Amino acid sequence: xxxNFFEGIGAYALLMTKVFRRPDRWKLFxxxxxKEIQLLGLDSIGIVVILSVFMGGVVTIQTAFQLSDDPLIPxxxxxxxxxxxxxxxxxxxxxxxxxxxxxxxxxASSLGTMRVSEQIDALEVMGVxxxxxxILPKIVAQLLFNPILIIMSxxxxxxxxxxxxxLLGLVPFEESIMGYRLEFIPFxxxxxxxxxxxxxxxxxxxxxxxxxxxxxxxxxxxxxASTNAVVRSCLAIILANYLLTDLxxxx
Amino acid sequence: xxxxxxxxxxxxxxxxxxxxxxxFYPGKTNLIIGRSGSGKTVFLKTILGLFEPDGGSIHYGxxxxxxxxxxxxxxxxxxxxxxxxxxxLFDSMSVxxxxxxxxxxxxxxxxxxxxARVKFVMDRxxxxxxxxxxxxxxxxxxxxxxxxxxxxxxxxxxxxxxEPNSGLDPETAIVIDQLIxxxxxxxxxxxxxxxxxMNSVLEIGDHVVFMKEGHKVWEGTNDxxxxxxxxxxxxxxxxxxxxxxxxxxxRK
Numbered sequence: 001x002x003x004n005f006f007e008g009i010g011a012y013a014l015l016m017t018k019v020f021r022r023p024d025r026w027k028l029f030x031x032x033x034x035k036e037i038q039l040l041g042l043d044s045i046g047i048v049v050i051l052s053v054f055m056g057g058v059v060t061i062q063t064a065f066q067l068s069d070d071p072l073i074p075x076x077x078x079x080x081x082x083x084x085x086x087x088x089x090x091x092x093x094x095x096x097x098x099x100x101x102x103x104x105x106x107x108a109s110s111l112g113t114m115r116v117s118e119q120i121d122a123l124e125v126m127g128v129x130x131x132x133x134x135i136l137p138k139i140v141a142q143l144l145f146n147p148i149l150i151i152m153s154x155x156x157x158x159x160x161x162x163x164x165x166x167l168l169g170l171v172p173f174e175e176s177i178m179g180y181r182l183e184f185i186p187f188x189x190x191x192x193x194x195x196x197x198x199x200x201x202x203x204x205x206x207x208x209x210x211x212x213x214x215x216x217x218x219x220x221x222x223x224x225a226s227t228n229a230v231v232r233s234c235l236a237i238i239l240a241n242y243l244l245t246d247l248x249x250x251x
Numbered sequence: 252x253x254x255x256x257x258x259x260x261x262x263x264x265x266x267x268x269x270x271x272x273x274x275f276y277p278g279k280t281n282l283i284i285g286r287s288g289s290g291k292t293v294f295l296k297t298i299l300g301l302f303e304p305d306g307g308s309i310h311y312g313x314x315x316x317x318x319x320x321x322x323x324x325x326x327x328x329x330x331x332x333x334x335x336x337x338x339x340l341f342d343s344m345s346v347x348x349x350x351x352x353x354x355x356x357x358x359x360x361x362x363x364x365x366x367a368r369v370k371f372v373m374d375r376x377x378x379x380x381x382x383x384x385x386x387x388x389x390x391x392x393x394x395x396x397x398x399x400x401x402x403x404x405x406x407x408x409x410x411x412x413x414e415p416n417s418g419l420d421p422e423t424a425i426v427i428d429q430l431i432x433x434x435x436x437x438x439x440x441x442x443x444x445x446x447x448x449m450n451s452v453l454e455i456g457d458h459v460v461f462m463k464e465g466h467k468v469w470e471g472t473n474d475x476x477x478x479x480x481x482x483x484x485x486x487x488x489x490x491x492x493x494x495x496x497x498x499x500x501x502r503k
Contacts, residue, residue, distance in 0.1 A: 127357070
């Protein structure tokens with residue numbers, strides 16, 4: 001099992017060396033990139049919107065539940081704690097985990113299907129670097145669009161938190177805004193969130209592409225690869241999250 | 252011309268090719284036949300360069316495949332067309348886009364020239380009016396014709412076909428076989444067809460190679476195959492009732 005793990009890491013690294021090559025035709029690369037941004041990015045907006053608004057609401061309610069017993073704590077501190085939670089952890093990590101499920105399974109199953117139906121062989125026979133042609137646009141699309149999704153998620157999460165606080169009478173909307181602005185260091189937390197997002201985007205794109213691209217067999221194996229893509233991406237995100245948090249916040 | 256000299260290929264303890272020597276001639280449909288597991292597909296993929304042989308050499312004209320630079324291998328691939336067993340069409344692209352793909356990728360043609368070339372090959376394989384359809388919207392026979400059209404769009408010197416008429420009804424299979432032979436003769440390509448269909452062998456086998464357990468055991472033409480005295484070929488060819496009756500009729 002340990003040997004398999006290290007063989008897998010080696011195969012993944014070798015695949016990445018094939019992926020990051022200059023595209024044969026930039027025109028086809030840009031065309032594929034636009035398509036991937038549509039498929040992997042724009043089509044994920046809906047789920048990110050819903051998730052972020054409700055996530056913000058839940059974080060506000062839970063924070064209020066913890067802090068509201070103490071009359072000495074001003075209610076806008078609830079909003080401030082919500083801001084920190086959403087910015088530092090919930091938006092970049094939870095949304096990336098959800099995207100790993102949605103996008104990762106899509107990437108792995110589409111590449112796996114191409115592999116078992118010999119479409120990847122067809123590209124190789126033509127002399128096309130199939131790894132670069134198929135995977136690079138997917139990774140670049142994730143790297144470009146996931147930060148946009150996360151920034152959107154940050155705003156929506158904060159808005160959802162403020163709305164939930166106001167509607168449930170926990171924190172008035174104006175106090176939420178005050179709390180969000182309290183001791184806010186522009187760019188520091190957002191910078192941390194975006195670094196995490198970019199790393200997670202690379203993990204989602206590359207790990208799920210590796211799972212799909214290396215499929216051997218038929219339809220059952222494509223299904224297994226799709227599941228593996230989600231599991232591996234999520235595990236890698238959780239591990240990277242720990243390392244990045246330790247590196248950035250404690251240094 | 253493609254020459255395979257003493258090709259050996261193993262996967263672990265499984266020795267698939269045990270020293271195969273074959274010459275494949277230009278302007279002819281060269282057929283590789285044999286039972287499942289005889290090593291046909293591995294042989295075809297080794298000639299294509301998808302597998303590296305453990306021993307022996309593949310010669311494309313005067314050049315040895317194993318000694319070519321990466322760049323030369325890449326350009327050689329642009330001289331190769333391949334028809335896969337399942338068609339291997341890109342399902343996110345329409346028929347015309349599939350055929351146009353190699354031109355977009357490798358040619359220096361203008362857009363107008365590409366359009367003209369796509370139209371030419373589509374007409375050549377009788378696919379008029381199917382340009383906007385997607386692979387999932389067309390029949391198996393049409394998919395094979397699209398695959399052939401894509402394979403010849405770059406005007407290749409070499410055409411490889413892996414079981415080109417598997418899964419097709421007999422009438423469509425003959426149409427595909429004849430199409431492969433016609434374009435081979437017309438463009439003077441070196442065509443190698445991997446098949447186990449005896450109808451194909453008799454229909455288009457300008458040069459037939461019979462493989463068994465990783466060895467070439469017989470070669471000849473489609474006219475010679477029915478009269479072969481090689482026990483393995485006889486056993487393979489006359490396995491079906493139909494061909495047994497043909498043999499009886501021939502002997503009478």
